[in-house]
Amino acid sequence: xxxxxxxxxxxxxxxxxxxxxxxxxxxxxxxxxxxxxxxxxxxxxxxxxxxxxxxxxxxxxxxxxxxxxxxxxxxxxxxxxxxxxxxxxxxxxxxxxxxxxxxxxxxxxxxxxxxxxxxxxxxxxxxxxxxxxxxxxxxxxxxxxxxxxxxxxxxxxxxxxxxxxxxxxxxxxxxxxxxxxxxxxxxxxxxxxxxxxxxxxxxxxxxxxxxxxxxxxxxxxxxxxxxxxxxxxxxxxxxxxxxxxxxxxxxxxxxxxxxxxxxxxxxxxxxxxxxxxxxxxxxxxxxxxxxxxxxxxxxxxxxxxxxxxxxxxxxxxxxxxxxxxxxxxxxxxxxxxxxxxxxxxxxxxxxxxxxxxxxxxxxxxxxxxxxxxxxxxxxxxxxxxxxxxxxxxxxxxxxxxxxxxxxxxxxxxxx
Amino acid sequence: xxxxxxxxxxxxxxxxxxxxxxxxxxxxxxxxxxxxxxxxxxxxxxxxxxxxxxxxxxxxxxxxxxxxxxxxxxxxxxxxxxxxxxxxxxxxxxxxxxxxxxxxxxxxxxxxxxxxxxxxxxxxxxxxxxxxxxxxxxxxxxxxxxxxxxxxxxxxxxxxxxxxxxxxxxxxxxxxxxxxxxxxxxxxxxxxxxxxxxxxxxxxxxxxxxxxxxxxxxxxxxxxxxxxxxxxxxxxxxxxxxxxxxxxxxxxxxxxxxxxxxxxxxxxxxxxxxxxxxxxxxxxxxxxxxxxxxxxxxxxxxxxxxxxxxxxxxxxxxxxxxxxxxxxxxxxxxxxxxxxxxxxxxx
Ligand code: SF4
Ligand code: SF4
Numbered sequence: 001x002x003x004x005x006x007x008x009x010x011x012x013x014x015x016x017x018x019x020x021x022x023x024x025x026x027x028x029x030x031x032x033x034x035x036x037x038x039x040x041x042x043x044x045x046x047x048x049x050x051x052x053x054x055x056x057x058x059x060x061x062x063x064x065x066x067x068x069x070x071x072x073x074x075x076x077x078x079x080x081x082x083x084x085x086x087x088x089x090x091x092x093x094x095x096x097x098x099x100x101x102x103x104x105x106x107x108x109x110x111x112x113x114x115x116x117x118x119x120x121x122x123x124x125x126x127x128x129x130x131x132x133x134x135x136x137x138x139x140x141x142x143x144x145x146x147x148x149x150x151x152x153x154x155x156x157x158x159x160x161x162x163x164x165x166x167x168x169x170x171x172x173x174x175x176x177x178x179x180x181x182x183x184x185x186x187x188x189x190x191x192x193x194x195x196x197x198x199x200x201x202x203x204x205x206x207x208x209x210x211x212x213x214x215x216x217x218x219x220x221x222x223x224x225x226x227x228x229x230x231x232x233x234x235x236x237x238x239x240x241x242x243x244x245x246x247x248x249x250x251x252x253x254x255x256x257x258x259x260x261x262x263x264x265x266x267x268x269x270x271x272x273x274x275x276x277x278x279x280x281x282x283x284x285x286x287x288x289x290x291x292x293x294x295x296x297x298x299x300x301x302x303x304x305x306x307x308x309x310x311x312x313x314x315x316x317x318x319x320x321x322x323x324x325x326x327x328x329x330x331x332x333x334x335x336x337x338x339x340x341x342x343x344x345x346x347x348x349x350x351x352x353x354x355x356x357x358x359x360x361x362x363x364x365x366x367x368x369x370x371x372x373x374x375x376x377x378x379x380x381x382x383x384x385x386x387x388x389x390x391x392x393x394x395x396x397x398x399x400x401x402x403x404x405x406x407x408x409x410x411x412x413x414x415x
Numbered sequence: 416x417x418x419x420x421x422x423x424x425x426x427x428x429x430x431x432x433x434x435x436x437x438x439x440x441x442x443x444x445x446x447x448x449x450x451x452x453x454x455x456x457x458x459x460x461x462x463x464x465x466x467x468x469x470x471x472x473x474x475x476x477x478x479x480x481x482x483x484x485x486x487x488x489x490x491x492x493x494x495x496x497x498x499x500x501x502x503x504x505x506x507x508x509x510x511x512x513x514x515x516x517x518x519x520x521x522x523x524x525x526x527x528x529x530x531x532x533x534x535x536x537x538x539x540x541x542x543x544x545x546x547x548x549x550x551x552x553x554x555x556x557x558x559x560x561x562x563x564x565x566x567x568x569x570x571x572x573x574x575x576x577x578x579x580x581x582x583x584x585x586x587x588x589x590x591x592x593x594x595x596x597x598x599x600x601x602x603x604x605x606x607x608x609x610x611x612x613x614x615x616x617x618x619x620x621x622x623x624x625x626x627x628x629x630x631x632x633x634x635x636x637x638x639x640x641x642x643x644x645x646x647x648x649x650x651x652x653x654x655x656x657x658x659x660x661x662x663x664x665x666x667x668x669x670x671x672x673x674x675x676x677x678x679x680x681x682x683x684x685x686x687x688x689x690x691x692x693x694x695x696x697x698x699x700x701x702x703x704x705x706x707x708x709x710x711x712x713x714x715x716x717x718x719x720x721x722x723x724x725x726x727x728x729x730x731x732x733x734x735x736x737x738x739x740x741x742x743x744x745x746x747x748x749x750x751x752x753x754x755x756x757x758x759x760x761x762x
Contacts, residue, residue, distance in 0.1 A: 057436040061448040329441070375436040376429060391422060 004120070005030060031123050035112045043272040046366065047074045053367065054374045084261030089152060092258065096150035101259065101266040103143030108273040111136045115280050116191050118290045118355045129190035130178060133281060134171075137236070140274065141167040144245065147267075148255035159254025162381060163245030167236055169388040174232035176396040177225045180403045181215055181285050184222070194289035198353070200299060212295075214288040219410075221402035226286040228396050230368070233282070235388070237274040239369055241376035244384060275369055276362065283361035290358040297347040304337040304350075455558075475538040476557040478531050480585040484516040484550035487524035491542035491551050499535035500542060503528035505596050516548050527588040527596045533559070534581040 005027040010020065018026075048063070048071065055062030063070030088097055114129040116122040126132055141164050148160020185193050203209040203217050211217045216226045235242035246254030256267050283289055294300035311333040340347040379387065439445075449456065487504030504524035513522040543551055559581070586593070 053440070055446075055448075056440045059439050059445060059447050061446045061450070064448075064450060371433060371436060371440075375432045390418075 003027075035123060036109055039109050039112065039273045039276070040269060042276055043269045044074045044078055046272045046275070047077070047268070049366075050370050050373075053370045057371075057374045078265065081261055081265040086261050086263070087258075089258050091152045093150035093152065096146045097258075098263075100143050100147030100150055101263040101270075103146060104140050104270045105143075105266045105273075107136055107139035107143060108270040108277065111277050112273070114190060115277070116194060116284070116289060117358060119191070119195075119353065121355060122191065125189070125191055127187070127189045130182065130188045130193070130285070133190075133277070134175060134178065137274065137277060138167065138171060140270065143270075144255050147259065151255070151258035153258050155251045155253070155257045156255050159245045159251045159257070162251075163238060163255060166238070166242065166245060166384060166388075169385060170232045170235040170242075170392070173388065173392040173396040174229060174236060176393070176400055177229040177232065178285060180222060180225050180396070180400045183400070183403055184215060184218060184407065190284055190289075194284055194291060197288035198291050200293075200295040212288055212291070212293040214286060214291075214293075216286040219403060219406040221399045221406055222286070224395065225399045225403075226282070228392055228399065229286070230282060230365075231387075232392055232396075233278040234369060234372060235384070237271070237278055239271075239275060240373040241378050242384060243373075243378060244381055275366060279362040279365035279369065280358065282365045283358055287361045287365075288357075289361075290353045290355065292351050292353050292357050294351040297344060297351045300347045300350045301337075301340050304333070304340050308333040308337040475540045475553045477533070477554050477559070478536065478542070478583075479552060479554050480529060480531070481550040481552075482526060482529060482585045482587055483514075484518070484548045485526050485529065485585075486516060486520055486522050486548055487526040488547060490545040490547065494542045494545045495536075496539065496541060497535050497537060499532040501528065501530045501532075502526060503593075503597065503600075505600060516550070518548055520548060525588065525596070526586050527593045529585040530582050531585070532582045 003024075006020070006024045009023050009027060010018075051073070052062040052070075054060075063073035066073040066076050088094055111133050113123040114126055114132050116125075116129075144163045144167075145160045148156040148158075148163070151157070181193070182188060185196050187193065187196075197212070197214050199213045200210050201213045201217075203211045204219055204223075215222050217223065238245050244250070246256060251257070256264060259267060292300075294303055308330075311330045315327075315330045340350060487502060489502050489504065492498075492500040492502045504526045506524060513525060515521050538553070540553055543549075543553060588596075
């Protein structure tokens with residue numbers, strides 16, 4: 001994408017006088033700025049969405065007063081945070097305190113360089129993309145420890161130490177789970193991983209339910225691996241139920257205790273950037289990335305018909321049994337089905353891969369993360385370690401071996 | 416095996432919880448949020464079956480006074496258990512016509528100051544039944560936030576910190592006029608007190624003469640036991656009426672000390688219960704003080720436990736204490752005693 005942007009800039013006659021290396025640097029800067037803008041806007045939107053989701057789950061309304069339905073609430077909050085006084089505690093380690101939040105932000109923004117948003121929309125097509133993402137996102141823990149240590153505050157230090165322990169423990173099962181997928185694909189390149197998931201096949205290759213060729217449906221082991229990865233990733237990005245590094249009821253705000261204003265906003269930004277990253281990674285590795293779930297436009301029509309029939313049945317069932325239900329899911333599915341049958345162009349668009357699909361998948365995963373957050377109680381530190389070392393790690397190891405056996409049995413690899 | 420049981424337990428309970436939250440998520444219209452300034456709860460009816468007046472069937476909230484109907488009888492002030500109503504009413508001149516109330520009662524007193532401290536009011540509604548003109552009433556308005564406060568000239572910053580905003584002034588008499596009436600009344604009362612004191616000194620002198628005469632009589636063999644007690648008790652009773660900070664007569668001082676003894680006893684009793692709250696102050700400290708001087712100390716000790724609001728409120732009340740007392744004293748024993756305490760503190 002950087003190279004194509006550079007070529008595009010050089011294709012203008014007036015700009016072709018610029019040196020190609022200068023133009024390349026300019027394109028680099030533009031792409032980096034685009035990614036940062038994406039992360040920032042994404043955080044603002046997600047904070048609003050999260051507040052609304054939490055409110056609806058708790059029978060509240062959420063922000064309602066700034067703008068229609070409170071849509072401008074987070075914009076107002078962001079402006080307030082930017083205007084706040086920049087406080088560095090007197091006894092804090094000023095250098096580490098200053099660069100800590102930036103380290104976290106840089107680490108979480110830099111990971112997006114390797115995330116493919118579509119087959120062309122990708123900042124850097126690396127053959128070690130997955131490896132890059134995992135390793136860069138681990139730098140976050142460095143920033144957290146820096147911030148916690150530099151604050152010269154016991155809560156911050158506790159938070160940072162818990163965070164370090166947690167991220168390091170969960171990185172192992174998460175890595176092993178991803179290795180299971182890499183074993184199937186035979187590549188660390190994220191584009192290759194996505195490209196190998198196109199088309200429609202049977203569930204687990206043998207059960208005759210037509211489903212997209214996503215790795216979550218590849219084998220029972222990868223199906224389990226997707227959930228294991230979700231759990232581990234939730235822990236890695238310090239979200240509830242694994243938010244013990246910043247557990248409000250125990251550690252004030254954990255490693256963020258002493259931070260305010262812009263620096264605090266950076267923590268928030270990177271928190272949501274990390275959540276988004278995990279969502280994108282799950283959709284890339286397990287849900288086929290920018291691949292459409294439909295193989296062809298007639299397949300899209302048929303699948304949507306099935307989906308709306310299921311929606312109707314479910315709605316009737318819930319209406320009879322509980323009596324109260326929002327009609328939006330039903331309405332949306334029926335409308336989409338009708339549109340797909342009436343306008344073949346729409347069905348063709350649905351069946352083609354693109355940005356829409358990866359964003360939709362990532363959004364669903366983010367919603368799932370929010371759903372987790374507003375449902376589950378926080379784990380204790382020892383329970384956290386128990387889950388990591390005694391439950392998730394064995395399961396992921398068994399998964400890895402199971403995937404290998406599965407592939408041997410299904411004839412995908414031969415010895 | 417319990418290992419796998421644990422895992423399956425965890426998964427099933429987590430799924431249960433997720434079902435619950437999703438259940439609420441898909442029907443968001445059942446929210447419990449009240450969008451306060453736009454929506455308010457309906458004001459409940461307080462129909463307790465007594466009285467047909469509408470005023471009795473609404474909730475007890477903000478008080479309001481129809482000052483045009485107020486005759487300044489101070490019945491509401493006396494009824495209030497927390498003394499948050501302060502009324503200063505002055506006699507109009509003989510040629511002055513203050514008009515009549517809507518009931519046809521002639522207004523004889525000019526109500527120059529009528530404040531209700533809304534931060535102290537506990538909405539007990541005890542002040543409204545005694546009002547002979549039904550002019551102090553409870554309104555169903557419970558929202559104390561408003562822009563059209565009685566003191567609209569206050570800047571927003573002051574609005575936050577100025578507690579006085581909750582002292583509602585209902586009298587329409589302008590501030591200078593109120594001050595003038597106050598000083599006039601004070602001067603008059605002072606003159607009166609001086610006259611009283613002079614009179615008392617005379618009476619005491621007469622009593623002393625009488626005692627001397629009696630002593631002479633004792634020397635002659637005739638004894639009387641009742642007269643000394645009479646001489647002692649009479650100043651103690653008078654104190655209630657005449658005690659005033661301006662008074663510096665020697666006779667008044669003795670009278671004060673007599674009053675102080677009773678006061679000190681009362682205060683010690685109060686302190687015993689207060690000790691549970693402020694255990695650091697020992698009882699001996701209070702009781703061993705010399706009786707005539709311990710009042711200030713006692714006062715401080717008792718007041719330690721009273722919240723700041725009450726202290727400021729009582730100070731404002733003290734400042735407003737006038738001397739139309741002399742007119743009212745005959746009827747209100749309790750009230751006037753409170754007054755004397757406050758006044759002494761003032762002095
Ligand atoms: S309602 Fe009760 S507390 Fe309030 S002013 Fe009337 S008597 Fe006093
Ligand atoms: S009882 Fe009624 S008339 Fe009397 S002072 Fe109070 S408000 Fe006025």
